[in-house]
Amino acid sequence: AQSVSQHNHHVILSEAASLELGCNYSYGGTVNLFWYVQYPGQHLQLLLKYFSGDPLVKGIKGFEAEFIKSKFSFNLRKPSVQWSDTAEYFCAVSLTGRRALTFGSGTRLQVQP
Amino acid sequence: GAVVSQHPSRVICKSGTSVKIECRSLDFQATTMFWYRQFPKKSLMLMATSNEGSKATYEQGVEKDKFLINHASLTLSTLTVTSAHPEDSSFYICSASNAAGGPSYNEQFFGPGTRLTVL
Numbered sequence: 001a002q003s004v005s006q007h008n009h010h011v012i013l014s015e016a017a018s019l020e021l022g023c024n025y026s027y028g029g030t031v032n033l034f035w036y037v038q039y040p041g042q043h044l045q046l047l048l049k050y051f052s053g054d055p056l057v058k059g060i061k062g063f064e065a066e067f068i069k070s071k072f073s074f075n076l077r078k079p080s081v082q083w084s085d086t087a088e089y090f091c092a093v094s095l096t097g098r099r100a101l102t103f104g105s106g107t108r109l110q111v112q113p
Numbered sequence: 114g115a116v117v118s119q120h121p122s123r124v125i126c127k128s129g130t131s132v133k134i135e136c137r138s139l140d141f142q143a144t145t146m147f148w149y150r151q152f153p154k155k156s157l158m159l160m161a162t163s164n165e166g167s168k169a170t171y172e173q174g175v176e177k178d179k180f181l182i183n184h185a186s187l188t189l190s191t192l193t194v195t196s197a198h199p200e201d202s203s204f205y206i207c208s209a210s211n212a213a214g215g216p217s218y219n220e221q222f223f224g225p226g227t228r229l230t231v232l
Contacts, residue, residue, distance in 0.1 A: 049220060101147070103158075
């Protein structure tokens, strides 16, 4: 069965530190990849997505992610985090042609001022 | 654009009663809506996929008679938790996909969620 793994469950950083959150998936076919963010008390928002093309994807709020097919990975990065980036981050995958999403377990990011 | 609403945002009910949760796409048409359940400090688990005008497709382990899904129009899907019990207490989230196709076709837009507490 398909699965999505996020290895970092809770990350604590100081402001201006660089961020990288890991995401690995196990799927047999061609995939669409997503990162969602859930700020405290708010609903899920899309940060960025990859369907095809350039494996380096830029999203909102200075986030980017790189799809490495050989490693089945889609890691999220930000060069300099801000206190307002404190949130839960979810990696999600769907098979091309299917829109149902399989989510990773999430990573709670806490940015200290 | 692409706003999804859910109603109610919070509901408390007695064990044995049924609760209906609405999910609406406010500014787009959604042929497909999805229902997820989120446990505390855990990820979202897909419960079912709802297509307008047809029966929902349930994920393995989800009781279709317990969680009734209706998708009667391109802007509304409902989830009814029948004979609710305390173990059904959870955060239920819906999402919707744009029916129009194009670049956003594979993208889901999420509602704010409904917190269900069964006493």
